[in-house]
Amino acid sequence: MREDRARRFVPRLLLPVLVSPVLLLALAGPAWAQTGWGAGGGSRDAVDTLLPWPLLAVLGVVALVSSALVAGTAALGFLAPPSRSSMLLVQSAAAVAVVALVIRCVGGGISAFAALPQAAGAAVIAVLFARGARSASAVGGVLLTAALAYDATIGHTDWHVGLAAVHMVAAVTWLGAAVLVATPACGARFTVVRRVTLVFAVSAVMAVSAAALEAVAKGMRFDAVTATSLTGLLVLIQALGMLVAVSTGLCRPGAVGGRVVAYSAGLVFTAGSVLMLVTPPPAPAEPGRPLLRTVALADQDAPVVVVPQRPGRNLVHVGMAGALVGGVRAEERPGAPGGWAVVDLPAGTDVLTVEAGGEQVSLRLDLGPDPAPPALVAGLTGPDGPECLSAVVGRLLRGAADLPAACPADALSEADAATLRATVRFLGDRDVPALYLVTDGSRRSAAAAAVVREAAAGNGLPVANRLDRADAALVVAGWEVGGRKLTDEALSLSSVARTYTAPWLATNAVLGRQTGAVTTLDFDPLDVSAQRYLADLRAAGLTPLASPAGFRAWTAPGDAGPAVAGPRIFASVQISMMPTGAGEMDNRTTDPWLPGGSLTPVTPPLPR
Template identity: 50%
Template sequence: MATSADGVTDRGAGPTRPALRGAAPLLGLLVTGAASPLPDGHGHLSGGEAASFLTAPLAAALGITGLLAAALVAGTALLRGADAPTRRTAIAAEAGAGYAVAVLALGWLGGGAGALASVPRTLAVVAAAVLVARARRVPTVAAGVLLAGLLAVETLLTFGPAAAGLVVSVVAGLGVLAAVACADDPVAELRRRTPLAAVALVGAAAAAAAGAVVDGLRPDAVSATSGAGVVLVTGLLLLAVTAAGWVRGRDPAHRRAAAGAAAAGSVALVSLTALLALPAPVALPDEGRPLLRTVALGGLTVPVAVVPQRPGPNLVFVGDPPGTAPTGPAPVTDVTAGGVPAAARDGAPGHWAVVDLPAGAGELVVTSGAHRAVLRLRTGADPAPADLVAGLTGPDGPECLSAVVGALVREGAEVPAACPAGALTDTDAATLRSTVRFLADRDAPSLHVVDDGSPRSTAAAAVARDAAAAHGLPLSDGVATSGAVLVVAGWETGGRRLVDEALGLSTVFGTYAAPWLATGPVLGRQTGAVTALTVDPRAEPAQRYVADLRASGVTGLASPAGLAAWGATADGGPRIFTAVQVSVMPGDHAHATDTWLPGGTFTAVTPPLPV
């Protein structure tokens, strides 16, 4: 917008008739158009949407450049209103108004009536440009003040106080730079405007930096390589160049420095204003608290969890895109987290890796083939409790992470300090006793208990054997096709045994799973196993839990442990539930939308069992 004084050859003393006639078609366009809306700070448009011929980036660019054009007119009106205008001043104001009205027309074509909210701003732009050309000093300054106020209020309501301060500084800065570029004696004008220029440039730098901090930019690699970070650093460096050129340009022997300062300052202000259209980097996580994020890998939105996000070994979960099964985008493959291959695990969804993280701020790089994403980390200085780390990094780590995620997705829930497999709860013990009693009442000839040696599994096996002895149910050392099987192992061992052993032998009295095995990856593979639960997965609390998981893209991690950490409590005595593969027709609102079990649902097949 600002040009070098050395390139100006036409120095009219005042406005001309052609300049006045140039405003007439602008007013005509104003009647037929509506302004293009500003982006909402996340790369999207607010107000009217862009037409099909306007891509989202182009529409955002039009909104930002339209804002800059209005700021140029406002600054010119404020600074030149008290002076006799030159022809170049009028041309600069008319150019800004012309561009604003062009954006106005495109916005009307793209957004229709939804873009009418920006008409007052464009009216003020055109009015201020006409007044600059007509040398009406007091009305010109008033129009400049009104236009600057409109811009400030618009950005305040859309982006917040820091953005409003940036726009006010940009108005003053562009006004100063235009005054220097259009002056007959740029050096003299530069000296005259130095105090205001210093305030404008410092204000722009401070407002941009404050807005960047609010948006989550920090002095780290993730911010520095983000689009917003690159633009911010570029703008601040150009402001430094502008300041240096401004100081040097005050000397008449260095006239070109004045032109260079004006050019650098213009680009700097444009760059800083462009921050309004750029998405901010992902917000910093809470220090030392488990992290749950979604990242983009090759155009797919993929959930990633890092638990406990403390120094030392951490369990990293990289999920598949929502809707992967049974139909949907192909799951991510060849996954690594922090350079460690992330592999699938029996009885668990997605991909898993144990990654050692250093203390303090850092980043975790997640890759899938040629695609990569970077997560910001703040592990803090204190390692996690040894028992929690041992549980996360052991075979029952996925269940432990699902419990943590259950707490993370509900605001106010307390993150578990221990893994579920570390101890058998009283509720699960009572449920197992009811299950064994149910089998004894059905006259099952024998019961085989499958455990995996973990503390919970060992305690559960002891409870089951004691209950069997109390109810006269014989125990068998192996799977007997005429008897029943009770699996009290964790996800990994339990899921593998359910498929490879119990299902293959098809026991007469069936295969029963411990409550913690009621997950999609374990029971949702048509194993034929059933389980006793004290919470109905189709009831309202469980459905709200699943909805919270769905909002974070991690419904595959739905589990009884996660439901308990989320805050649900038992809604009655234990009942036997079976996993049923169902297909609900669209529009059937008589059934709960149960995504706990992909492609199926858990259905109660008994009334509450005696405890």
């Protein structure tokens, strides 16, 4: 009769191990869209696996929980003689672990080098434990616990390595203690509880403390973002399950209490295992500093930039057009990539929602107490806002903590003025009949037009009021007007002498559309410094925002970059180029300034 009860009890103990991963992952369907496929398990877009990622996730959690159950129970077997229930439980868990590891290995979710030793170890430990070899099985349990702790540290750095290892060891130990409390031999329940109480309580405290420190390190806070995320749900399950298991195991270790401890412990460890696979909620923002984040929306990773992240009007860039940002639709803008929205953020706002494709992500904000400089806000919310945002991103990637006082379109820099004079001189030397100017209402455009007219007069080059086919066109407008004009076939194809642009228009959204226009730059996009800027943008997922304004803001003050003999005219070509001295970049192909193409010099350095 007792043996029959034990055999019926074991499947009940294994039920949380087998069912919980499926339920947690199924219920978390909407949350996966917010968090992405996490740090421990791969990617939704993985193409080198035979099985779908949800099944691999379930198998991984089942294998981890089953192995931990075997390791923890065997490692603490010296505290109490194994009961028939505990032996059957360890044997069943080992069988489940072996099957899950083998299927996961065959399906491509884990290498044979990692799966087979763990499967073999679980099987050997189960045999030793069932035969009453308590010392040998305890050693095996300790070794398997160490292996699981090592696996838990993968992907961590610095002090997080030790914290992850302590968390796993404490959790495995607590799970083993819970099994001993739940499955003692008949008549020995109070004796076992008395022996295991200290281990049960200390391991629970260590596991909870390590989990709390890991959660804080990952950016979790007691706020709405965490509470509505999959991570917050799993942490709540862990906390409640741990409380129920510990209080029941220590206060009421009866037959019913044993089942409660077993179910709670299995659910707690399963929730913790799933938590390892989940990307945590977005980290807290730095107070009053522009926000850069990447979120998973509509089956793609989309960058989100909030500038200046201060009380009042803010410009938000999303890597996809049409998304809703704080209820405002991020629209496409001429000459700028992605979607753009001007959002009013009252003081004290701590969450910004981004919605696309029926999915919603919440981003943490910390606006700080001080408003942004008025000139900066006016520039960000005006027609030249995208260029201003790209310049702020450049400063942010450089590590600058302060905000600029104004936007690039507020004034014409000396470098750009010199480049425009060189362009006009080049056109005058080619005997171009006349020059047609394209301007807008910005102060920089007005100053640039004045410089061009002065240089044209000095070089005997008339400035025409209307475009003639034989004339050259020079665009000194901003991204919005310049991008709209350059995509107008009438302008790009009507000039025999070609269309030239101001340096600040050397962006993919303006020049990367085969407009036929060329630009004059006083730096080479293939140089090492420009490539480092592009690498920083790529790491942030913001390569489309590459711009001369961003590059100059990224360059530290006083760093003039490589010396140049003079500005050169660059044309957009649809090929990738290798830089001169590629060895300085570890022999890697350069990042293109224009994705899918390259800016290539077509003239020698022009006289200054």
